[in-house]
Amino acid sequence: AKEAGRGTFRFFDPAMNERAQKRLHLEETLRRALSGNEFELFYQPKICLIDSRYCGMEALIRWRDPELGIVSPADFIPLAEETGLIEPIGNWVLETACAQMRRWADAGRIAGPVAVNVSAKQLNNPDFAAELEAILKRHRLEASCLQLEVTESTVMTDPEMAIEALSKLAALGVTIAIDDFGTGYSSFSYLKRLPIHLLKVDRSFVTDIGISREDDEIVTAIIQVALALKLMVVAEGVETARQAAFLNGLGCHFAQGYLYARPLPVKEFEDLLGA
Ligand code: C2E
Ligand code: CA
Ligand code: CA
Numbered sequence: 001a002k003e004a005g006r007g008t009f010r011f012f013d014p015a016m017n018e019r020a021q022k023r024l025h026l027e028e029t030l031r032r033a034l035s036g037n038e039f040e041l042f043y044q045p046k047i048c049l050i051d052s053r054y055c056g057m058e059a060l061i062r063w064r065d066p067e068l069g070i071v072s073p074a075d076f077i078p079l080a081e082e083t084g085l086i087e088p089i090g091n092w093v094l095e096t097a098c099a100q101m102r103r104w105a106d107a108g109r110i111a112g113p114v115a116v117n118v119s120a121k122q123l124n125n126p127d128f129a130a131e132l133e134a135i136l137k138r139h140r141l142e143a144s145c146l147q148l149e150v151t152e153s154t155v156m157t158d159p160e161m162a163i164e165a166l167s168k169l170a171a172l173g174v175t176i177a178i179d180d181f182g183t184g185y186s187s188f189s190y191l192k193r194l195p196i197h198l199l200k201v202d203r204s205f206v207t208d209i210g211i212s213r214e215d216d217e218i219v220t221a222i223i224q225v226a227l228a229l230k231l232m233v234v235a236e237g238v239e240t241a242r243q244a245a246f247l248n249g250l251g252c253h254f255a256q257g258y259l260y261a262r263p264l265p266v267k268e269f270e271d272l273l274g275a
C-alpha cells in the first residue's frame, strides 16, 4: 500500500478508514462470538388466521455481546454474508433449532415446525442438503419438522441454481418458504417451477394495509398470486387486528407479528405457549 503512493497524490479519507476499521473490528468480534457461544435463537410463533391458533414458529438469531448487549441480525447478518461467516453461523442456527425441537419433543411440549432462515451462500453450497440431512438424523427429527425460509431475491438471483438446490432440499421432506415475497422480481414461470410450499408476504406490504386503496390492492394481488400458484401464504409483521382481519378475508392462511407475539427467548416462548 505504501508503494501505491509513490509519484501519485494519495487521497486519504479518514471517514473511510474509520469505517474499514470498524468493519474489521466487527468481523473479529463476530468470529469470537461464534466460538464464544454468544449467539442465541429467539422464537416467534406463527398463527393460523382462521382460528388464531399457534401453528409453528420462526427461529431468529440474536447476538448477546457482553458489551453491546443484544445486537439485531439486521446489523450483523449482512457482514456475515460478505465475509463467509454466514456458513458456520447458519450451521449453528440449524443445529441449535433442531436440538431445541428434540428437547421439546422429548418433553412432550411445543411442536413445530420451526422455520429457519437460509442465506444464499448456504443454499449454493453443494453439500448443504447432505449436511441438513445429517443434522436431522442426529437429532432424530422428521424432515417435516423443519421449514427453510429463502428470500425471493436469493432465489431470483440465479433461479436455475435455486431450483436445483431447493429440489434437493424438498426431496428430503423439509418445507420451503419464499421470504420477503413481493420485494423481488419474481417471474411467474420460475415461481411455477420452484419446489416451494409457502410464500411469506413481506412486512412492508402488511404495514401498508388500510393506508390507501392502492396499498390494499397490492396486498390483494400478492395473495392472489400465491393462491393461484396453490401455495400456502404467511403474512409477516402483522401488528393490528385490522390487518389480520383484512388478510384473513383475502384467504391468507397464516400470520406472524407483534399482534400475537414478538420473537422471544426460549423460556418466555415456552411460558407464552403455556406448554
Ligand atoms: P425476516 O426473516 O424477514 O424476519 C422477520 C423480521 O421481522 C424479524 O426481525 C422479526 O423480529 C421482525 N418482526 C416480526 N414481527 C414483526 C412485527 O409485527 N413488526 C415489526 N416491526 N417487525 C416484526 P429480526 O429478528 O430483527 O431479523 C431481521 C432479519 O435478519 C430477518 O428478516 C432475516 O432476514 C435475518 N435473520 C434473522 N435470523 C437469521 C438467521 O438465523 N439466519 C439468517 N441467514 N438470517 C437471519
Ligand atoms: Ca424469515
Ligand atoms: Ca421475511
Ligand code: CA
Residues within 6 Å of the ligand: 180, 202, 203, 236
Ligand atoms: Ca422481511
